[in-house]
Amino acid sequence: MIYTVTLNPSIDYIVQVDDLEFGATNRAQGTHFFPGGKGINVSRLLANQGIPSKMWGFLGGFTGNYISETLASDALDFTPVSEASRINIKIKGNQETEINAGGPTISEDELKAFKAKFSVLTAVDTVIFSGSMARGLPTDIYQNLVTLVQKSGAQFIIDTTGDALKATLAQGPVLVKPNRAEVAELYQQPIESLSDVQKAGERLIQDGAQHAIISMAGDGAMFFSNDEMYYAPALVGKVVNSVGAGDSMIAGFVGALSQGMSNSECFKYAVASGTATAFSADIAEKQLIDELFNQVTLQNMKES
Template sequence: MIYTLTLNPSVDYIVKLESFQLGELNRTINEAKFPGGKGINVSTVLNQFGTKSKALGFIGGFTGAYIEQYLHNEKIDTDFVEVDEDTRINVKIKTSQESEINAIGPNISEQNFIRLKQKIHHLGADDLLVLAGSIPASLPKTTYEELVKICSESGADFVVDAEGDLLKKVLPYRPFLIKPNHHELGELFDTTIANPAEVIPYGKRLVDMGAKNVIVSLAGAGAALINSGMTLFAEVPKGEVKNSVGAGDSMVAGFLAAYERTRNIEEAFRYSVASGSATAFSLGLCTKEKVEELLPQVHIKEIR
């Protein structure tokens, strides 16, 4: 079973306006709301492929109840820890320029964290946990390390989609997959990565540090997959980029859905790239139909 973890989910409230005038009454043209958070995005895209997952994390109040009900309506299982304060609301303002107002989120108590760890302790050798996104300020900075250590001891696989020290510190526990983009990869090694060829040596270093599979996305320049046995490079489909939010989460979900079905790394990588592109070319997260439409454009070659 795949479990996704979102430590600080949100209700994303998206409003579109002709223009925004500071200090004046502004009226929307249209608006929408839906659950936000990287782990929730992974569960949503997995669901598009018919791959079951269970969403974990912290929710509270009327906004938390909305997230849980929304996911249940989509036939996505949940096992959240309930906290005392309301889940945050993030406001996305879309005009000629886009602006965001992101809330801090609820306080997570030590007891709340213990309850989450108890849930992770129940994962076993047939399970995989996706840890994605930042750690709330009220949780210890060692949160990811503590959780992946539990997975390591129980035999559960795990995927980490995070940046900087959060990512570095989980590598000794041998994550099944990590997915930095080329900017994040450069920051890890205090360098600048400008082209696909420069990705490979640093991707191999991440494998040497413990990662089983590394996917590095380079936006329109393609993507690379590196593990101990192969290095693959994929050209990405061509299209109009409408949205970057959730593209990385879609890559993770596409990879896991295809790998669970085929146990083939190259095919999983192909779906990963098509899924990320399908989200980038859409106003929301990708659909299975859009991914399959793009698959023939994903050309993969092995680098020897």
């Protein structure tokens, strides 16, 4: 079974404001609510591909109720918390501006109840940890949870940033997928040219990742393993809502991996899934992913 962990889920409130003016009353051209948080997005894309997963994390309050009612799925296995889950604001205009809230503070008892779920894991499972930590959790929470996963023999994937990414890299994730800004922050150096991306990706593998993807939004993505390196130029199309594009990449890769596909096919599914979500209002559907899969081209960087 694939488990996704979203420690800090959200309602994503998408607000279309064509000419945002600070310090003035702006009128929205359109608004949408989506259940969000990175792990939830991964599970939603997997479900659209017909691949089951279970969703773990914390949900609370009226916002938590909205998320569980909207998802209405057997896959939900969240730990209830007393404070309300957060609302993240995504303003779409000439540019995309995001305001992500801090979210609820998790108590010691709530964390204990959550950790108890890990006792069901066995060696055939994969746990995907995605997103920021909730308040009140120890700063080494991801390292602790990865240790629990590894005790069961299961594997893990992590999509987070900063010190938590640095520490868990050494624990050998199946996949990490930082974007350019996140990898620049991790290694404290600017990542501008493709050669900078190449060096950073090789370092992610040296530092412990089994596979790494560095995503570059409209500039495409690069894939790394011990002996493979591919660059996928971005596909051209109309970007509708890129929220969750990175999460969709992870879901695309893991879904293909769970079906025994090669690294290059898994990467192509990752790019097709990320792009399909960027070209959709919500998390992408299977039909668009399959259409775009046939358009993804890979350049083998070990041969160039």
